[in-house]
Amino acid sequence: MALRGTKTDTCKEKRMCIRNFQNISTIDQLMGRDSSPLDMMHSSIMNSSTPSPPVGVAYYCDIHRDAHKFYCQTCNKLLCDDCDTHHHRGHTTVHLMEAIESAGIQANQVLKDAKLGITALKEDLDAVQTVAETLENKARQATTDVMVYMRRLVSAIEARENELLARIEKARLMKYAALEARSDYLKKSLCRLSITIDRLVEAMDSFAVDSNSLDILLFKDMASAEVITIFLLFPT
Known part of the structure; x- marks a missing residue:
């Protein structure tokens, strides 16, 4: 069920949007998006020379020409009332101001989780490299052992062969003499x-x-x- 709120068209709310916009951008960057759904609104606000809200696409829906009031967490898009009702039914939507206010906390948590993930991945990578090095050393040692064993085996076989040949030759000579x-x-x-x-x-x-x-x-x-x-x- 979508959460509803009041229309964000006052100067006070606009300034709050501007202050919290960076938090939304941080979340977008961490989630791998090249651009945030709020980028156009931010550009319009920062480039405005008057405190009145702009009449551009940053605040108004391109489809219904109504003010953006909500943020769809499922699609990561800004919504108006009609968008929320007709195009995002069943999605998780929150009031735009609530999304902006909670963005900072969420961004910090995402950043913390990302850093923990990096640490865990590095530890796993180190473990994999350690296992790979151990495997390489064991394989190298096993190869050396096999080669040494085969050399010893061949040497023993050659020694036994020479011994048997000598005994055969000795027996031949003795029989021949007899x-x-x-x-x-x-x-x-x-x-x-x-x-x-x-x-x-x-x-x-x-x-x-x-x-x-x-x-x-x-x-x-x-x-x-x-x-x-x-x-x-x-x-x-």
Whole structure:
């Protein structure tokens, strides 16, 4: 419900409007408006050379040509009776003088709230920057830790690889040496058995010609002993 008041057309009320106009302007600036609804009225009052109220748009409605009596807090506009009735129904409207008188208090409160808001925003910004710096430091430290760990892991893997390769090479050499020794023994044993067989065959041939020959007895025992010796000492 709009608040009603008396018509502001006396010199005393006009001077009060002039004194309190700056308060309205302060509110407009804090609320981000480029110009106040009272700017034209202020200009008309300040430029007037006579104390009589001007007959311009500052005091009178452009639509209804009636004096402005109210201020719409919903639209931030000056109103006349007809504007209040037909164009701003349901809006929050107050008497123009009441709006001007309370503008100073409201401006101070808005300014106080704005300063508190700035302080809070700065604190939040500082907190965000602190968290961002902490996050950056932790990420940098984590990256360093991962790189160090990977280097250590690679170094350990390379050391283990070298150890296993060395063990494989050592086992290969040992096995190869054993195979070489076995091969040499087999070659020598083969040669000895071949010689033993040749002598035994000669002894058997001699025995076939001369049954009293003692060569067959000697070479038979020698061949038997040689075979037993070779296979007993055969490396496994």
